[in-house]
Structure formats: C-alpha cells, structure tokens
Amino acid sequence: MPHSTSAPRLGDLERVVMDRLWAAGATEGATVREVHEALEQDRDIAYTTVMTVLDRLAKKELVTREREGRAWRYFPADTREAMTAQTMRRTMDDMDVTDRRAALLHFLDGASSAEIDDLKAALAEVEARAGSGEETARRLRDRLRR
C-alpha cells in the first residue's frame, strides 16, 4: 500500500494558478488562455501545462468550470481564506490533536499581535452572530447533519 494523505494539497504551480483565478475574481473566473497569458508574463510555460493543472484542480474540486463556447471557464471553488481555514482545520484533525487548547496556544505563540487582534475580532464576530438569530455556516451544517 502506498501513501494517501487524506486531503488534496496544492503544489507550487497549482497554487500559482489558483492565485490567478482568485485575482480574476470568483464570479469572473478565467479560461485556460487567460491564465496562460497571465503566467506567461513571468515564466516560460506551455499552454497545455496550464490546462492540465486546471484540469487536475477541477478533479480535486478546488475549482469548478462552465462551458463558454468550446472552452471552459474556471472558477475558484472557494475563497483563498476559506480554503486556507479548511486546510488548517484538516491539519488539526489529521494530527489527532486531543489537546486543542495547547495546539491553539502554540499557534498563538507564533502569531503577531496584529494577528491576535484579528483573531479577537473574528471571535467577537462569531459571538455576535451566535447572539443574534443569524445562523452561522457551521451551525447550519450541524443542523443538516442531524
């Protein structure tokens, strides 16, 4: 049996391509040609290489695509922030961390004070939403699961 790290990770080029899609905007998306033209400014890369990467990203469901004439238009499946958060969460799950408080403490230890402020802001926002009748994405998911 070979290896099989649960979730899909991003390679270097894959990340660069995602960057382009995000730069293009979630609703605009981009075609292979557009991404290729953008990347070509910085590096020497074949059109088909970009195509392959976009294709693999679609298979991993990190991007979606819609027909546009004969071509496909690709869209990021998630925002950069959501994808990042998801990866972070998966890391914690994969590592089988039981003492999450300790893990988070270590995480904060590596954080700048600006980041800690960000975290407090995020926390406050979650609290606020919990206080009002608004349903967070998480709570919605929880509810649907039951």
Added chain:
Amino acid sequence: MPHSTSAPRLGDLERVVMDRLWAAGATEGATVREVHEALEQDRDIAYTTVMTVLDRLAKKELVTREREGRAWRYFPADTREAMTAQTMRRTMDDMDVTDRRAALLHFLDGASSAEIDDLKAALAEVEARAGSGEETARRLRDRLRR
C-alpha cells in the same frame, strides 16, 4: 524543476511512528525495536521499514536521536500540538493569506463551541502572559531577531 512544497509533510506511516514516539514520551523516546514491536501488534511491518522511517524523520528534523549502545534512541523534536500549530501557521503563510481575519473567521466557522472555548482560553492565557512580565516564546524570538 519538480515541485517543492516548502515544508515537510507527514506520510501515513510517518504519522503512526510519530504517534508511538509521542506515546512513549518526549523524554523517554523509543528505539527502533521498541517502535517496531509496538507497530507489529497492529500490522505486519518489517523492522527495517520502521528504521527507514525513523531515519527520514530525523533527516527532516522532526525527531532527534541519541546513541544508546549500538542503537539509536529517537525523540520527538516537538510536541504534537506544537508541530500541528506550526503546520497550521505554515499553511497560512504558504497560502499568502492577506485577510487573516477572514481566514480565522472561516476557521472558527468550522469549530465546535468547545473548540471556541479552547481558543478563548488560549487567548486569555496569552493575554495574561503579556500582562505579567513573562516572556512568551514568540516575543523572545521577536526580540532576538532584532
């Protein structure tokens, strides 16, 4: 040029081996034999396989080792929690997240309320340490860098 995702990731078996080391304890550590005997209970695995994995973990500096007679005794280089936090942090860096608040918000969205409590506890602890004269590891690092 092939790919090169900045930081070392753990494969499945590597993680299992780390689990054994952590189970053995950071100060006790374990020899190849010990780890092998433990793993053998659950799966059919060669002694040398364990050795190779431990060797690679050492090269990645995820474990350290000390001579003990002819054998090596291996120790986890970090706690599970520290390593997890480090990986999470690296994820955020790698993903080039500018809007950390949004990322953290998404992270919290995937969190259970127990986890949120953990986070608040961790945050309070950091605050407390900042308030007292105690120096956190981060602040120490910051200071040394300047």
Added chain:
DNA sequence: AGTTTGTACTACGTCACGTCGTACTACAAC
C-alpha cells in the same frame, strides 16, 4: 566461532506534480 542485534545503504513500486506533445474537433476564413 556462531548467533543475535542493530545500522547503513540500496532499491523498487506508486502517487502527486510539473511539464508537454499529439491527436482530434469544432468553428471561422478563405
């Protein structure tokens, strides 16, 4: 001296990724 214990080094299969080439197809321009 023979057996055991342990390491070092090499090796092989597979998968993920970066990287393309080629074959084939619609659609447009002549």
Added chain:
DNA sequence: GTTGTAGTACGACGTGACGTAGTACAAACT
C-alpha cells in the same frame, strides 16, 4: 469545402516523497 486556428482530451515522462523491505556488515552475546 479545404485550410487554419482555437481548444480540449489523453497520454506520457521525469523527479521527489513515501511505504516497504532486502542485503551487507559491524558489534555484542553465548
């Protein structure tokens, strides 16, 4: 309608990471 020209689909190759292990060889017991 024949010739280009996008575009895609599919396959392929090289390399590094990992899981997996064999072999060779040194040290340590018996």
